Amino acid sequence: VLGLVILAVVSGLAETGTLSAAGTGLILAKAITFLVVAIGLGLRYSPVLLASVGQMKVRGSLIVSAIFFCVLLAAVAERSGLAAIVGTFAAGLILAKTERRAHIEEQIKPVADLLVPIFFVAVGMQVGxxxxxxxxxxxxxxxxxxxxxxxxxxxxxxxxxxxxxxxxxxxxxxxxxxxxxxxxxxxxxxxxxxxxxxxxxxxxxxxxxxxxxxxxxxxxxxxx
Known part of the structure; x- marks a missing residue:
């Protein structure tokens, strides 16, 4: 969590191009507030949302909803001036505390098998x-x-x-x-x-x- 907060601060400073106590404090407060609010609201309302998803008679509704939730929080984090990974981290913490955690983990494995190798290859290709x-x-x-x-x-x-x-x-x-x-x-x-x-x-x-x-x-x- 501390690493994510530091990342948010550094990313914010990189965008503004200036280093000041007030600016750093504002970004720090923004990152902590985002994590607290997102996780708090997510834990409170995730059971209701999952119940609604469970009523859908469509194949893959759970995993699609989970991925959409991660992307949504990532987008909100970026719109707030933070790194997208801060939002996805919060989404992961919320989903990990739900009763459907095991189902989500099982259904996300094929997606991870496809995307994780691409991620590591992309990282390596950026190193000359x-x-x-x-x-x-x-x-x-x-x-x-x-x-x-x-x-x-x-x-x-x-x-x-x-x-x-x-x-x-x-x-x-x-x-x-x-x-x-x-x-x-x-x-x-x-x-x-x-x-x-x-x-x-x-x-x-x-x-x-x-x-x-x-x-x-x-x-x-x-x-x-």
Missing amino acids: PALLNPFARSSLPLGLALTSVAIGSKLLAGLGVYQRGVDRWRVGVGMIPRGEVGLSFAGVGKATGTIEEGVYAAIVAMVVTTLVAPPWLKTLYREA
Whole structure:
């Protein structure tokens, strides 16, 4: 949630082109207000809306309504001067609290199977091979630095767990992966001009390299 609020602030500052305490405070208040109001109203009225959808004698009415709801909140967020992902995040939280959550998850899988690969390919296609040149000033070296911080900081955080019977290394390694949310943030930053191409390439490289976590976790559990 904090990451989404920060994204909203940065996106708003990128659009205005100015940095001021008043402007930052206004965007911050707008983001928090949007999340609170959207989630509050959504949780209150979602049972009524789902009941109406359930009465429809049309195939796919539930999943179509869920997708429409996500797009609607994304559009409202953008019209409010926030990033679209803030609206979709709020929609996801609302739908996750409904009694039809399992049905929505099951029906959304084919859609995800189609669109998720396209998303990752589109992200990768925006990274020029030249940007990963080891002599490039702000791409590969920065990517290696971000990867080191992403992995090292999570391992250190895991060592801070003192609960008896908990493997601290597993906790640390489990926090390492960075996925579609990080890439979405990077995409928004690149689209708004907040993040330059070299930094964008470094972030994508960091996300890819943190995928070492799953085999690492598998090794830790095998050793246990």
